[in-house]
Amino acid sequence: RVFNFSAGPGVLPLEVLEKAQKELVEYGTSGMSVMEMSHRSKPYEAIIGETEARLRKLMDIPDNYSVLFLQGGASLQFAMVPLNLFRKSNTADYMETGQFASKALKEAKKFGEVRVVASSKADTYSYIPKITKEDVNPEADYFYICANNTIYGTKFNVFPDTGDVPLVADMSSCILSEKVDVSQFGLIFAGAQKNLGPAGVTLVIIRNDLLGFAKENVPTMLDYKVMVENDSMYNTPPTYGIYMLKLMFEWIEAKGGVEVLEKINREKAALLYDFLDQSKLFKGTAVKEDRSMMNVTFVTGDADLDAKFVKEATAAGFVNLKGHRSVGGMRASIYNAMPVEGIQKLVEFMKKFEAEN
Numbered sequence: 469r470v471f472n473f474s475a476g477p478g479v480l481p482l483e484v485l486e487k488a489q490k491e492l493v494e495y496g497t498s499g500m501s502v503m504e505m506s507h508r509s510k511p512y513e514a515i516i517g518e519t520e521a522r523l524r525k526l527m528d529i530p531d532n533y534s535v536l537f538l539q540g541g542a543s544l545q546f547a548m549v550p551l552n553l554f555r556k557s558n559t560a561d562y563m564e565t566g567q568f569a570s571k572a573l574k575e576a577k578k579f580g581e582v583r584v585v586a587s588s589k590a591d592t593y594s595y596i597p598k599i600t601k602e603d604v605n606p607e608a609d610y611f612y613i614c615a616n617n618t619i620y621g622t623k624f625n626v627f628p629d630t631g632d633v634p635l636v637a638d639m640s641s642c643i644l645s646e647k648v649d650v651s652q653f654g655l656i657f658a659g660a661q662k663n664l665g666p667a668g669v670t671l672v673i674i675r676n677d678l679l680g681f682a683k684e685n686v687p688t689m690l691d692y693k694v695m696v697e698n699d700s701m702y703n704t705p706p707t708y709g710i711y712m713l714k715l716m717f718e719w720i721e722a723k724g725g726v727e728v729l730e731k732i733n734r735e736k737a738a739l740l741y742d743f744l745d746q747s748k749l750f751k752g753t754a755v756k757e758d759r760s761m762m763n764v765t766f767v768t769g770d771a772d773l774d775a776k777f778v779k780e781a782t783a784a785g786f787v788n789l790k791g792h793r794s795v796g797g798m799r800a801s802i803y804n805a806m807p808v809e810g811i812q813k814l815v816e817f818m819k820k821f822e823a824e825n
C-alpha cells in the first residue's frame with residue numbers, strides 16, 4: 469500500500485480493512501454479510517448499539533447528548549443546523565475561517581439572519597481570528613465554527629467561550645484526533661470519511677435540550693428529533709458504513725483511546741512542521757499558532773516546482789499531496805490512520821527533493 473495523504477476520503481488503518489475483509493462474507497455466525505442484514509434485525513441492532521456505546525466511551529459523551537448516524541455528508545448539516553437550531557431570535561453567529569464555514573453560513577442565510585463575527589477570508593484563511601466573549605451575540609440561537617479547516621490547514625486550538633449560546637462545531641476533519649470536552653458544545657457534526665471511516669455516514673452529537681425546534685415545514689428526514697426518537701433508523705441507515713465506524717472505534721480503543729492518538733498526532737504534526745520551519749525550499753502556509761494537526765499545507769513558492777514535487781512524490785509512493793484546487797501548493801493530510809512512519813518517510817523524501825532542487 470502507498471502512503472496516502474488524501475484529505476478525504478482519507479486513509480484507513482490496514483488492521484481495520486483486514487478485519488472488514490475477514491468479516492465481509494459472513495459476520496460472526498449470522499450466515500450473512502453486514503451489508504445483507506436487515507437494519508431491524510438483532511445482529512444489526514447489536515452492531516449500531518455497540519458503535520454508539522464505543523463512541524460514547526471514547527469521547528466521554530455526557531448522558532444528556534444524543535448520538536446520530538445520518539446521511540447526506542457534512543454538507544447537509546450546513547442546512548440541518550439552522551433548520552433545527554433557529555428557535556428564538558432566528559439569528560446565528562458564524563466564524564468564517566474557510567470554504568466549508570463559508571458554505572455553511574451561506575446555507576444558514578436561507579433560513580434566518582446570519583452575522584459573520586470574524587473572517588480571515590482576506591488572508592486566504594491562513595489564520596483563525598481571535599474573538600472574546602464580548603464578540604458573541606448573547607441573543608444568537610447558536611454560534612458556529614469549523615473546528616479544523618481542511619483546505620487551509622488551520623484549527624481552533626482554543627474553542628470560543630460563547631456562554632449560554634450553544635456552540636456548534638464542524639469537526640469533519642479533526643474528530644477523535646484529540647481530546648475535546650463535548651459538554652462545551654451544543655452540537656458537533658462530522659462527515660465520516662476522514663477520521664471515522666468510509667464516506668456515507670455523518671456523525672451528529674447533539675445536546676438534548678436543542679431537540680424539538682424544527683418548524684412544521686422542515687422535512688421529516690431533516691429533523692434531529694425524529695432521528696433521535698428512531699435511534700437513527702427512521703429509514704434505512706447507512707448500515708455498512710456504521711459497521712465500519714465500529715471497527716474504527718475498536719481500533720482506536722486498542723491503541724489506547726483518544727489521548728494516545730492525540731499524543732501520536734502531535735508527534736506526527738511536529739515532525740512535519742519542524743522540517744518545514746527549517747527548510748529553505750518548503751514553507752508552511754498557515755499561521756503557526758493556528759496550525760492544523762490533521763492537514764499540513766505548504767508551498768515552495770513556485771507553482772512549477774510544486775507540481776514537480778507532487779509528481780515525484782506520487783512516483784515514490786506518497787500520494788494525494790496536491791493542495792486543494794482552490795489554493796494550490798501541497799497538503800499532507802495526516803489523519804489518525806496515518807502511521808508515524810509515513811511522516812518520517814515523507815520528510816526524508818522532502819529532504820532529498822530539497823537537496824536536488
Ligand code: PLP
Nearest residue numbers: 476541542543568618640641659
Ligand atoms: N466540512 C469540512 C471541514 C470538510 O473538510 C468537508 C469535506 O472535505 C466538508 C465539511 C464537506 O463534507 P461532505 O463531503 O461530507 O459533505
